[in-house]
Amino acid sequence: MESDECVIVLGEDVGAAGGAFKVTEGLQERFGVRRVIDTPISETAILGGAMGAAIAGLRPVAEMMFVEFAGVALDQLVTEAATVRYLSRGQLNVPMVLRTAVGGGQGFGAQHSQVLDHWFTSSPGLKVAMPADPNSAYHITRLAIWDDDPVVVLEHKGLYGDRGEVDLEEPPWAIGEAVTMRVGQDVTIVAAGAMVSVALAAAETNPGWSADVIDLRWLRPWDVDQVLASVAKTGVLVTVEEAGPSAGWGGDVSLTVCQTLWSRMKFPPLRVTTPDAPVPHAQELERRFLPNAEYVVQQVSSLLETGSVPLPWWEYR
Amino acid sequence: MSIESPEHLRRRGLASDLGRLKRMIEIREVEETIQSLYSAGEIRGSTHLYSGQEAVAVGLASVAPLGDTVACTYRGHGMALALGMEPTAVIGEVCGRSTGCVGGIGGSMHLCDPSIGLLPTFAIVGAQIPVAVGVALASAYRAADSVAWAVLGDGATNIGAFHESLNMASVMGLPVVFVIENNLYGEYSPLRWTTPLDDLFRRGEAYDMRAAAVDGQDVHAVAEALAEARSHAAAGRGPSLIEAKTYRYSGHSRSDLGLYRSADEVQTWVSRDPIGILAERIWPEGHSSRLSEMVEQVRSEVRAATEHALRPMPPIDKVEMLRHITG
Numbered sequence: 289m290e291s292d293e294c295v296i297v298l299g300e301d302v303g304a305a306g307g308a309f310k311v312t313e314g315l316q317e318r319f320g321v322r323r324v325i326d327t328p329i330s331e332t333a334i335l336g337g338a339m340g341a342a343i344a345g346l347r348p349v350a351e352m353m354f355v356e357f358a359g360v361a362l363d364q365l366v367t368e369a370a371t372v373r374y375l376s377r378g379q380l381n382v383p384m385v386l387r388t389a390v391g392g393g394q395g396f397g398a399q400h401s402q403v404l405d406h407w408f409t410s411s412p413g414l415k416v417a418m419p420a421d422p423n424s425a426y427h428i429t430r431l432a433i434w435d436d437d438p439v440v441v442l443e444h445k446g447l448y449g450d451r452g453e454v455d456l457e458e459p460p461w462a463i464g465e466a467v468t469m470r471v472g473q474d475v476t477i478v479a480a481g482a483m484v485s486v487a488l489a490a491a492e493t494n495p496g497w498s499a500d501v502i503d504l505r506w507l508r509p510w511d512v513d514q515v516l517a518s519v520a521k522t523g524v525l526v527t528v529e530e531a532g533p534s535a536g537w538g539g540d541v542s543l544t545v546c547q548t549l550w551s552r553m554k555f556p557p558l559r560v561t562t563p564d565a566p567v568p569h570a571q572e573l574e575r576r577f578l579p580n581a582e583y584v585v586q587q588v589s590s591l592l593e594t595g596s597v598p599l600p601w602w603e604y605r
Numbered sequence: 606m607s608i609e610s611p612e613h614l615r616r617r618g619l620a621s622d623l624g625r626l627k628r629m630i631e632i633r634e635v636e637e638t639i640q641s642l643y644s645a646g647e648i649r650g651s652t653h654l655y656s657g658q659e660a661v662a663v664g665l666a667s668v669a670p671l672g673d674t675v676a677c678t679y680r681g682h683g684m685a686l687a688l689g690m691e692p693t694a695v696i697g698e699v700c701g702r703s704t705g706c707v708g709g710i711g712g713s714m715h716l717c718d719p720s721i722g723l724l725p726t727f728a729i730v731g732a733q734i735p736v737a738v739g740v741a742l743a744s745a746y747r748a749a750d751s752v753a754w755a756v757l758g759d760g761a762t763n764i765g766a767f768h769e770s771l772n773m774a775s776v777m778g779l780p781v782v783f784v785i786e787n788n789l790y791g792e793y794s795p796l797r798w799t800t801p802l803d804d805l806f807r808r809g810e811a812y813d814m815r816a817a818a819v820d821g822q823d824v825h826a827v828a829e830a831l832a833e834a835r836s837h838a839a840a841g842r843g844p845s846l847i848e849a850k851t852y853r854y855s856g857h858s859r860s861d862l863g864l865y866r867s868a869d870e871v872q873t874w875v876s877r878d879p880i881g882i883l884a885e886r887i888w889p890e891g892h893s894s895r896l897s898e899m900v901e902q903v904r905s906e907v908r909a910a911t912e913h914a915l916r917p918m919p920p921i922d923k924v925e926m927l928r929h930i931t932g
Contacts, residue, residue, distance in 0.1 A: 296746065322746065328776060330769035333735045337773065340739020340753070343724065344674065346746065348739075360765075368732050375715045375725035377707045378929040412930050436932040 289319050292347065295433055298325040299334055299351030308353045309389055309448050331357050335364035335386065339438070342384035343372060347433055352388040354400045355407075355442065362407060369438045370413030384439075385432045390418075391444040391482055391530055392578055398566035401574075403481070406535045408440045409508045415439045415463060416508040420484035422452040424505060427461045435463060444482040444530075466511035468518065472498030475588055476518040478541055479528040480504040487528045489581035490588065497592055499526075507537045512544060519545050523554040526588055528579055532564035558591045560584055563602050576602060612689035612721050619667035619687070625824050626883045628666075629659035630900055632683040633880065634907040635692050636855075639682065639699055639713075643859055647700050647915070652713045655683030657854035660879035661756075661786050662687035664827025664849075668835055669754060674722045674740045676733035677756040679714035680786075680853075681726035684756060688721040692910035703921045704914045710925060731757065731764035734783065738770045741781035741844070752838045753781045760791030762805050771846065775812040780838035782831065783846045786821065788853040793865060809846035821849030822879045825886070851879075 289295045297303075297312055297319075303326040306313030316324035327334050331352060338350035352358045358365065369382045392401035408416045415437055419425040425443065432439035466478075469488055474497040479487040484503040491499040500518040504510055519525045525545050527538030542557035560579050568574050583601045590598035609617075618624040636654045643652055655662065658680075666687035669675065677684045682695050690706055698705025699713045707717050707725075717725040724740075727733035737755035744751045761767050762785060774781050785805050789796050796803065809816025815837060819830040827849055834845035852874035856863035863871075884896040 325777075328769070328773055330773055332766045333738060333769035333773040336732070336735025336766065336770070337739035337742055340676070340736040340741070341743040341746070342739070343736070344740045344743030346743045363729055363732055364735065364766075367729055368727065368736065372725060373932065374929050375707060375711050376717045376719060376929075377710065378932075379717070379719045380724070381932060415931065 289315070289323065294345065295347045295349065296323045296325065296341070297349045297351070298327050298338060300327055300329055300353055302326060302351050307351065309445065311387070311443070311448070312351070331361035332364055335361040336368070338384045338386070339364055339369040339372070339382055342382045342438075343380050347383045349385040349387060349433060352386060355388040355390045355404050356399055356402060358386065358388055358407070365438065365440070366408065366411040366414065370411045373437065374413060381436045382438045383436045385429075386438070386440045387429070387443060388440070389445045390442045391446055392567045392574055393446045393482070395569055395571060395574060397569040401567035403442060403531045405442055405507050405531065405537060409537060413437065414508060415506070416442065417506050418442045418444070418481035418504070419447070420481055420503050420505070421447070422450055423454050424503070426454045427458065428505065431461055431463055442481060446482050464506045464509035464511055466502050466504045466506070466514045468500055468514065469503050470499065470501040472500050472522070474498050474522055474592065475524040475526055476500045476502065476515065476522045477526045477528060477584070477588070478502045478504055478515055480507060480537070481530065483528040483530050483579060486579055486581055486584060490584035493581060493585055495585045495589055497588065499588070510537070510541065515541060515545060516548055519549050520552060523552055524592070525553070525557040526560060526591070527557070528560040528584060530578060531562060533559060533561045534564055536561060555591055555595050556597055558587060558597050560587050561600075563600070610720060611691060612718065613671060615691070616666065616671060616689040616721060619663060622883065622887050625663050625667055626880065626887060627899060627903060628663050628687055629824065629880050629883065630903045631692060631907060632659045632662065632686050634900075634904050635682060635686060635695060638696065638907055638911050640855070642696070642700060648713070649701060650712050651858045652699060653680040653858050654853070654855040655680055657874065657879070658786055658788060658821065658851045659683055660824040660827050660883070661784070661821050661849045661851055664824045665754060665756070665784060665831055668828050668832040669722070669752070671722065672751045673754060674724060674737070674751065675754045675756060676724050676737040676740070677726045678730075678733065678758055678761070679726055679728040680758065681716050682713070685716040685718070685723055685726070688718070688723050690716065690718050690721065690723070692907055693914045694718070696911050697914035700915060702914060703918050704916070708925060709921055731761040731766035733757065734761065734766050734770040737781050738774045738779060741774065741779035742777065744780050745777075750839050751780070752835050755781060755783045757783065757785055758791070759785060759787040759789065759796055759800070759805055762808055763791070763799060771809065771812040771814060771844070774844040775814045778841070778843040780841070781844045782834045782838055783844060784831065785846070785848040786851055787848050788851050790853065790857065790866075792857045793861060795865070804848065806846055806848035814844055814846050816846040816848075818848040818850060821851030822877045822882055824879060824883050
């Protein structure tokens, strides 16, 4: 915002209140009410407004307080903003960002705890990212703002409290680029968002196997090459998603890997997901619902020992 | 001095009443051509014709300077022509030819030409309304004197996007003009089946917005009302809601013959045809022969444009459908 006046922020309570999760805290004081705009509770007007302002040359960063709220306005993003470049044959483009809070673990219940990445990843014209830590939140958000297309940044609520170093000197990252967080031999674990720390914690428990842990960072486009290179080495693919098994990115990654490396894969791919059910509120239920390091270890170990995909933990009484 | 594009010259052509009349005739002729091309199997998908509503688009285009942005509905052939798009580009696009405004990639519902301020026309009812608000937000942010236009049908006043947009534009005081083309039917349903009001401009009251109705068949009345609304917006005094009372001569889309409307009703509206009204005003005496003359001239121009649009061309490059998805 300091370097380009075209960058504005808009959303519900992003200004005076600093955002429901305080992500935009202090911005309005610093950049003024013209650039940090408190809007009515009108998601369609927020996303459509961001789209129009972006077509007209601004770089709006719109916030949806919870990703579920974007459902009210999905048309503006997936049908309108995502097709403007195509329908104008590249004469127009939409450099807008949608930032939104996703994920469970805090007891927000069924309607404020989903990730819903698949609402966005199936739309040509959009780019979708999921930061896993403070450093990636910083670099991904900058990439998203400078990109000339609509970008969705899915910020996990459980990560807002994380503290970590941000490397301001790093050269700019590339859109769609994953990062290998840990190197191993026996299995490739691909994760995104809050599931990256779950996968890392699992790999660090000394489980009797060692893993490449890849933070995908971007769900669309995603880093096919880096994932394939790892699975070519390990012969085993595990994806860890905070979402049910239906229409998740883990399915796409698994299929692409199987189609390319079929003969080199030792076992069928394992998708660690949540149950195909709404997110429960009660703490003991939500804990059992979400993947954690213990569940990941148990699932991966079972795959490596038996050679077949185990029953998920929630199926055991 | 740079040479003006044909589209820009066409826009300037609306400064005179003869220019406006000719453009309204052109819109009518293009729509009739499209109807017959559809019957001849030249057009795929859907078409939504504008015949009967010409005074609204021409009135708007004659008061919107280049630099303004128009977010329009899928019933957009008339608006595109009014803003300056050539008939060849409209007909080519509707027919899925490389001669179309976006090379046949969009079709009838997705006409676009940024050089005349036309965003890709929107095929989802009401979707264009908040986008116009966003364009106005950028205009206000830069203290530019451009104005955004949201063109919508009566049916769109029942969709959430309309209400969110009016509310936000009003509370932020943005330079946008909302133009309702009230043609009395939301797809196949008469307005009163779906809406508790006949006068849709009254919806502006709820948002403390300047609002008025205008005779949508009278291009002078439309232009005057929209020019006032535009000045109001450009002066930083906020948005307006203008309802143009008009009528769609054809059904909602190509598959709709409009049989739910009585012959009397249609006749009443046809007797107030926007082309006839303006012709009478230009030529108080003996207008019908001069009008016929002009119609003949425009008809032959549109025929030539149609031949040009449909002329044999190399097939559209198959790679086109994979281009311009992201940058």
